Amino acid sequence: MIPELHQKLTAWRQHLHAHPELSLQEKETSAFVQERLTELGIPFEAGIGGHGIVATLTRGHARSRVGLRADMDALPITEDTGLAYASKTSGVMHACGHDGHTASLLGAAALLVADTDWSGTVDFIFQPAEEGFGGSRAMVAAGLFDRFPMERVFGFHNWPGLAAGTIAVHDGVVMASGGRITITIEGHAGHAGMPHLTRDPVVAAGHLIVALQSIAARSVDPLDTAVLSLCTIEGGTAPNQIAGRVTLRGTLRYHREAVRDTILDGIERTCAGIATSFGVKVTPEIVWGVGVVINSPAEADLARIAAEKVQAPVRRDLAPSMAGEDFAHYLQQRPGAFVWIGNGPLRDGAELHGPRYDFNDAILPVASGWMAEVAKAALASN
Numbered sequence: 599m600i601p602e603l604h605q606k607l608t609a610w611r612q613h614l615h616a617h618p619e620l621s622l623q624e625k626e627t628s629a630f631v632q633e634r635l636t637e638l639g640i641p642f643e644a645g646i647g648g649h650g651i652v653a654t655l656t657r658g659h660a661r662s663r664v665g666l667r668a669d670m671d672a673l674p675i676t677e678d679t680g681l682a683y684a685s686k687t688s689g690v691m692h693a694c695g696h697d698g699h700t701a702s703l704l705g706a707a708a709l710l711v712a713d714t715d716w717s718g719t720v721d722f723i724f725q726p727a728e729e730g731f732g733g734s735r736a737m738v739a740a741g742l743f744d745r746f747p748m749e750r751v752f753g754f755h756n757w758p759g760l761a762a763g764t765i766a767v768h769d770g771v772v773m774a775s776g777g778r779i780t781i782t783i784e785g786h787a788g789h790a791g792m793p794h795l796t797r798d799p800v801v802a803a804g805h806l807i808v809a810l811q812s813i814a815a816r817s818v819d820p821l822d823t824a825v826l827s828l829c830t831i832e833g834g835t836a837p838n839q840i841a842g843r844v845t846l847r848g849t850l851r852y853h854r855e856a857v858r859d860t861i862l863d864g865i866e867r868t869c870a871g872i873a874t875s876f877g878v879k880v881t882p883e884i885v886w887g888v889g890v891v892i893n894s895p896a897e898a899d900l901a902r903i904a905a906e907k908v909q910a911p912v913r914r915d916l917a918p919s920m921a922g923e924d925f926a927h928y929l930q931q932r933p934g935a936f937v938w939i940g941n942g943p944l945r946d947g948a949e950l951h952g953p954r955y956d957f958n959d960a961i962l963p964v965a966s967g968w969m970a971e972v973a974k975a976a977l978a979s980n
Contacts, residue, residue: 599705599709599962599963599966599967603705603708603709604962604963607701607702607704607705607708607959607962607966608701608959608962610630610634610701610704611697611698611700611701611957611959611962612683612697612959613630613683614627614630614692614697614700614701615681615683615684615685615692615697615956615957616683616684616685616686617630617685617686617687618672618673618685618687618690618691618692618697619670619671619672619687619690620671620672620673620674620690621671621726621727621728621729621730621731621733622648622649622671622726622727622731623649623671624648624649624670624671624726624727625649627649627670627671627700628644628649628650628651628670628724628726631651631670631700631704631724632644632651634704635651635653635704635707635722638704638707638708638711639711640653640654640655640707640711640722641653641654642654642722643745646737646740646742646745647725647726647727647733647734647735647736647737647738647739647740647742648726648727648733648736648737649670649726649727650723650724650725650726650733650736650737650740651722651723651724652721652722652723652724652742652745652746653707653721653722653724654719654720654721654722654746655707655710655711655719655720655722656718656719656720657710657714657716657717657718658716658717658718659717660717660718660977660980661718661719662717662718662719662749662976662977662980663718663719663720663721663746663747663748663749663977664718664719664720664721664748664749664750664751664752664973664976664977665720665721665722665723665746665748665750665751665752665928665932665934666703666706666720666721666722666723666751666752666753666969666972666973667703667723667724667725667751667752667753667925667928668696668699668700668702668703668722668723668724668725668753669696669699669700669725669726669728669733670696670699670700670724670725670726670728671696671726671727671728671729671731671733672685672690672691672692672693672694672696672697672729673690673691673692673693673694673729673951674689674690675689675690675691675693675951675952675953676688676689676691676953677691677693677953678947678953678954679953679954679955679956681956691953691955692957693950693951693952693953693955694729694950694951694955695755695756695941695950695955695957696728697957698756698957698958698959698961698962698965699753699754699755699756699965700724701962702754702962702965702966702969703722703724703966703969704966705962705963705965705966705967705969706722706966706967706969706970706973707722708966709966709967709970710970710973710974713970713974715974716973716974716977716978717977718977718980719748719977720973720977721746721748723737723742723751725737728923728924730778730887732924733924734888734924734925734926734927734928735924735927738927738928738931743931743932748932749932749933749976749980750897750900750932750933750934750976751928751929751931751932751933751934752897752900752901752934752935752936752937752969752972752973752976753925753928753934753936753937754936754937754938754939754965754968754969755923755936755937755938755939756938756939756940756941756957756958756961756965757938757939757940757941758941758942758943758944758945758948758949758950758955759940759941759943759944759949760913760916760938760939760940760941760942761911761940761942762940762941762942762958762960762961763910763911763939763940763960763961763964764910764911764912764913764939764940765901765905765910765911765912765913765937765938765939765940765964765968766912766913766914766916766937766938766939766940767893767898767901767902767905767912767913767914767935767937768893768898768914768916768918768937769893769895769898769914770892770893770918771853771890771891771892771893771918772891772892772893772918772919772923772936772937772938773890773891773918773919773920773921773922773923773926773936774823774825774851774852774853774890774891774918774919774920774921774922775851775852775853775855775858775887775888775889775890775922775926776825776849776850776851776852776886776887776888776922777849777850777884777885777886777887778847778848778849778884778885778887779826779828779846779847779848779849779850779865779882779883779884780845780846780847780882780883780884780885781806781828781845781846781847781869781880781881781882781883782843782844782845782879782880782881782883783799783802783803783806783833783843783844783845783846783872783878783879783880783881784799784842784843784878784879784880784881785797785798785799785802785840785841785842785843785844785876785877785878785879786842787839787840787841787842788839788840789838789839789840790837790838790839790840791838793840796840797876797877797878798840798841798876798878799833799841799842799843799844799878800833800834800840800841800844801876802844802872802873802875802876802878802880803831803833803844803846805872805875805876806846806868806869806872806880807828807831807846809868809871809872810826810828810864810865810868811826812864812868813826813860813861813864813865813868814826814861817860817861817863817864818857818860818861819857822852822853822854822857823851823852823853823857823918823920824850824851824852824857824860824861825849825850825851825852825920826848826849826850826861826865827848827849827850828846828847828848829847829848829849830845830846830847830848831844831845831846832844832845832847833845850884851920851921851922852890853890853918854890855890862884865882865884866882869881869882887922887924888922888923888924888926888927889926889927889929889930890926891922891923891925891926891929891936892926892929893929893934893935893936894929894933894934894935896933896979897933897934897935897976898935900935900972900975900976900979901935901937901968901972902914903971903972903975904968904971904972904974904975905937905968905971907967907971907975908963908964908967908968908971910939910964910968916938921950923936935972937968939961939964939965939968940961941957941958941961942958942960942961
């Protein structure tokens with residue numbers, strides 16, 4: 599990548615960082631991307647699955663077609679970086695690097711526009727609402743693969759803690775599937791000095807929190823992976839009143855569908871047991887989220903070949919993550935691969951979804967170059 603393009607991408611990335619938008623609200627981000635695509639001379643369609651955009655570039659006579667994807671949304675996190683280009687929107691921050699992903703895909707488009715050494719069609723997918731709001735599902739439902747019949751799809755996520763510019767390629771599972779769990783415990787409120795006249799949901803909640811931890815510890819095969827984290831607890835309004843209701847919320851993650859069934863059975867049994875033991879009503883509700891991100895073998899090999907083309911160090915020994923990624927919805931429709939690109943050393947508070955996180959602009963040439971090269975490799979392999 600020539601220095602001028604790197605500088606331009608850095609400016610674009612930092613502009614996006616300073617102007618983050620939450621999931622389903624990416625109107626100005628989408629407009630910015632459309633302006634850059636227009637400058638590059640690449641035709642596009644907007645408004646796909648919300649604020650999604652698909653730009654299409656065709657060269658030569660080959661009929662092969664490949665998709666490259668970046669996400670655009672930010673998070674409801676207050677930034678604490680002190681950067682000159684820090685978020686100008688209170689309580690909203692690009693704390694996951696989607697600003698860098700978007701800039702990298704624009705960079706890949708710029709590289710492919712300038713490159714005459716390929717033939718086929720590349721679709722550049724700029725996706726909204728990745729952070730738990732179903733952006734990939736919405737784009738698929740809007741006819742993404744019917745309107746743009748790509749045969750394969752590729753993407754990446756920056757990865758703090760992995761050496762800057764190193765590309766991690768997994769064989770098989772990359773990231774977890776899961777769901778969001780809400781458990782409501784309804785008891786009988788009353789005076790804290792007369793607890794025998796109540797049914798205390800707070801005490802029941804304490805026992806339930808502890809008991810639910812035994813599911814991963816004692817019901818799931820130790821060679822499998824499972825997470826059940828209860829992250830919030832709400833209940834009560836006065837220190838001298840036993841509350842009438844407590845609500846627990848959290849998340850569960852897994853790498854195999856069979857493990858999901860084990861977790862679900864354990865939650866239902868444990869909730870029923872606590873309800874009986876404490877004379878309360880316990881209602882678990884689970885909203886299932888993204889599927890497991892699983893690289894297909896041929897596409898994982900293409901991802902590795904592209905990494906070598908940009909002379910990036912390649913890691914194939916990293917364990918999958920228990921974090922989720924809605925790129926899984928694309929991989930349920932088409933073969934493809936999702937890689938991690940190292941963001942550099944992990945610093946306190948600068949991890950993904952941390953208030954001091956920032957995308958490393960130094961990796962933009964690797965990220966853009968890898969996306970361009972994996973598209974070319976996929977088209978050539980057909």
